[in-house]
Amino acid sequence: MDNVLRFRDDAEHEEPAVSLEAFLGQSNATAVRIEAGEDARHLIPHLDRVALVEIDFPRFRDGRGYSSARILREAGYKGEIRASGDVLVDQMLFMRRCGFDSFAPDAPIDAEVLDAALKRYDFFYQSAADEAVPVWKLRHG
Amino acid sequence: MYKYDKYDQSIVDARVEEFREQTARRLAGALTDDQFKPLRLKNGLYLQLHAYMLRVAIPYGTLDSRQMRMLGHIARKYDRGYGHFTTRQNIQYNWIKLEEAPDILADLATVEMHAIQTSGESIRNISSDQYAGAAADEICDPRPWAELVRQATTFHPEFSYLPRKFKIALTAAEEDRAAIRLHDVGLKLVKNEAGELGFEVYVGGGMGRTPFVAPLIRPFLPADNLFSYLEAVLRVWNRWARRDNIHKQRIKILVHEIGQAEFTRQVEEEWQAILPNGSDVPRVEFDRIAAYFPEPPFATGLSDELDRSDPDFALWLDQNVAAHKRPGYAIVNISLKPTGGIPGDISADQIDLVADLAERHSFDELRATHAQNLVLPHVRKDALYGLWQTLREAGLAEANLDLVTDIIACPGLDYCSLANARSIPVAQKIATRFADQGRQRELGELKIKISGCINACGHHHAGHIGILGVDRKGTENYQLLLGGSGAEDASLAKITGPGFDEDGIVDAVEKATAVYLRERVEGERFLDTYRRVGMDPFKEAIYG
Amino acid sequence: MKIVTGNDLKTGAVIWWAGDGWSIHVADAVDAGEHADALAQTEQAALRVNGAYVIDGEATPNGPRPAHIKERIRAIGPTVRPDLNLEPADPAAGSWVI
Numbered sequence: 004m005d006n007v008l009r010f011r012d013d014a015e016h017e018e019p020a021v022s023l024e025a026f027l028g029q030s031n032a033t034a035v036r037i038e039a040g041e042d043a044r045h046l047i048p049h050l051d052r053v054a055l056v057e058i059d060f061p062r063f064r065d066g067r068g069y070s071s072a073r074i075l076r077e078a079g080y081k082g083e084i085r086a087s088g089d090v091l092v093d094q095m096l097f098m099r100r101c102g103f104d105s106f107a108p109d110a111p112i113d114a115e116v117l118d119a120a121l122k123r124y125d126f127f128y129q130s131a132a133d134e135a136v137p138v139w140k141l142r143h144g
Numbered sequence: 145m146y147k148y149d150k151y152d153q154s155i156v157d158a159r160v161e162e163f164r165e166q167t168a169r170r171l172a173g174a175l176t177d178d179q180f181k182p183l184r185l186k187n188g189l190y191l192q193l194h195a196y197m198l199r200v201a202i203p204y205g206t207l208d209s210r211q212m213r214m215l216g217h218i219a220r221k222y223d224r225g226y227g228h229f230t231t232r233q234n235i236q237y238n239w240i241k242l243e244e245a246p247d248i249l250a251d252l253a254t255v256e257m258h259a260i261q262t263s264g265e266s267i268r269n270i271s272s273d274q275y276a277g278a279a280a281d282e283i284c285d286p287r288p289w290a291e292l293v294r295q296a297t298t299f300h301p302e303f304s305y306l307p308r309k310f311k312i313a314l315t316a317a318e319e320d321r322a323a324i325r326l327h328d329v330g331l332k333l334v335k336n337e338a339g340e341l342g343f344e345v346y347v348g349g350g351m352g353r354t355p356f357v358a359p360l361i362r363p364f365l366p367a368d369n370l371f372s373y374l375e376a377v378l379r380v381w382n383r384w385a386r387r388d389n390i391h392k393q394r395i396k397i398l399v400h401e402i403g404q405a406e407f408t409r410q411v412e413e414e415w416q417a418i419l420p421n422g423s424d425v426p427r428v429e430f431d432r433i434a435a436y437f438p439e440p441p442f443a444t445g446l447s448d449e450l451d452r453s454d455p456d457f458a459l460w461l462d463q464n465v466a467a468h469k470r471p472g473y474a475i476v477n478i479s480l481k482p483t484g485g486i487p488g489d490i491s492a493d494q495i496d497l498v499a500d501l502a503e504r505h506s507f508d509e510l511r512a513t514h515a516q517n518l519v520l521p522h523v524r525k526d527a528l529y530g531l532w533q534t535l536r537e538a539g540l541a542e543a544n545l546d547l548v549t550d551i552i553a554c555p556g557l558d559y560c561s562l563a564n565a566r567s568i569p570v571a572q573k574i575a576t577r578f579a580d581q582g583r584q585r586e587l588g589e590l591k592i593k594i595s596g597c598i599n600a601c602g603h604h605h606a607g608h609i610g611i612l613g614v615d616r617k618g619t620e621n622y623q624l625l626l627g628g629s630g631a632e633d634a635s636l637a638k639i640t641g642p643g644f645d646e647d648g649i650v651d652a653v654e655k656a657t658a659v660y661l662r663e664r665v666e667g668e669r670f671l672d673t674y675r676r677v678g679m680d681p682f683k684e685a686i687y688g
Numbered sequence: 689m690k691i692v693t694g695n696d697l698k699t700g701a702v703i704w705w706a707g708d709g710w711s712i713h714v715a716d717a718v719d720a721g722e723h724a725d726a727l728a729q730t731e732q733a734a735l736r737v738n739g740a741y742v743i744d745g746e747a748t749p750n751g752p753r754p755a756h757i758k759e760r761i762r763a764i765g766p767t768v769r770p771d772l773n774l775e776p777a778d779p780a781a782g783s784w785v786i
Binding site: 170171173177191194195196224240241242486559561563618 | 739767768
């Protein structure tokens, strides 16, 4: 699949993502797609059988997907979370922090710009779904 | 006041470099304006009627002389020698060049300032009480909590692409000097029966097209859970906010549509899910921040006596100088509303002067207020006369705090491409009409607020007298509203009737004040009389 | 007439489509006619303007006059700061706005 950027070591998941409605009605799907207005919490009871969650960004300004990803990570989901759609390089650091580990943007991403963007900040104020230690913790050990 | 450590400085410096790179990509055409717009708005940069406009953050309205001087430097070097203090305790510059904006942010970063999240669909500047740390009626200084919230909401990865802007205000006194109930989230510090510190949490206030006074969502939130609770509020809103209609996206609309009880239920449920994540900032970090807000080393044994023999000084004392919690000290309000002047505007020279005065007379601290004035919070009474003389020479001693000429006005159609009508000339005409000192004092507390369009940046819904500029078939027209308040007795002003042209609105305001003088009983302000007698006597007088 | 206005991308200065390029003086504005929208888009894509939009105006003996007061203020400067007007030496410049 071209135009997919992955930050995972495991192999790409082969099965196509089904809609949330289809997933909840099906016992054997392992990849699911969440639209911007859908509630990711519906997946929480089924996380053990999900390998890939694709979260759509219809317009880059629509920030609902950030919450969806973080909710899944907070629930303990360790599989792949992919941001798809109108995903631009300047939002990807926030997305990584919210738990996204792959990206399927509509338009190609400049690799150099992305690399610089992901490395730009050494510190973050708040804990999120990534490994970064929030500044308040660094201050007090 | 708070001082950056290496982490804070690193974050701001990285932000400057990030914006510099994004600007370069924009200028090279690698980013369209549609893609660049949210990025520049996250750094306070608007494309406005005359040029780019930059809004610099003044967190909870607090700054020192070094920072104030930098604001003057920016006005001189990058703008046209002046700035404008806003209704959210920020400062704006109207003549900015995009190609210089990264340098401006770099200059600001050298004095621990920035323009982060001052516009766009972001969590905006955290505002607070301009008398914090100086007033006797606060239970504690709200600003360390404001700083905690500022850090926790800066570059929050989940909440950087919100449905709309999000405004938070904090107070710690019964008298609400920060209009918290007209914010998306208003926080009032309180103590419970056990003496523990917590917050009354109000959610869903705001002005604009559909104003609301925020209902109380939680009567007591333990102070240490402030951040996780805010995350719950934001997450519920992020999920449900209507994204189909830009006019329906603020959290006030959601709270109103699903109701206070259901909204509260959802927030509480979300909060229970968030709590185990450990995102709350621990008390030890709060204590670290709070240590930057100690009481200044006040002198003791000072006299409270003042020589009032100069009648102009006495007038200014009575109007602009507020009681300080310490004997021998006073809170000084610097009016940026000279009669006939532009409300909230300040020249670079005046900025430097105020910086010097703050350094010399106020333990190097000053405040910006949401009424577009400035405050020197800790001034010795024995320094007041000399201070007043210096202010007067600089045109900063108008003795009109909260009087009819202390008008809040947005920049309006003179500066803003969103506006329907000019607001500044209306403010100037009203101030000139009521310039007489005796007349102003006779009218007493009378808060006039003027907005040039429905976005209500002039807070007209919260004016004792509010004025809204509209476009009526291509000409400027003004609606008159009465009875609003942004204080703890929050209320929304009501429209009187058909609108007026520029001269007509000034006459209408004058007629409204005449009704007040006629109807009032002892001790009543304009607002009180209006609330007692209602709209009818005013309508009659204005429309005949 | 259809007038196209916008801001210079780098400096933010208000500019007006003058036929062969952009001018900071509304007096140089030309009638872009039915091509106005397309022109605005082309110029925006070429980075020669930012935030371009089309307005109505009328040709007068004193030059093009934008139909709405907003663009007349845009052309001259804030009415409350005549010293910052595009024509600060001309005290009557502001009266053209209203």
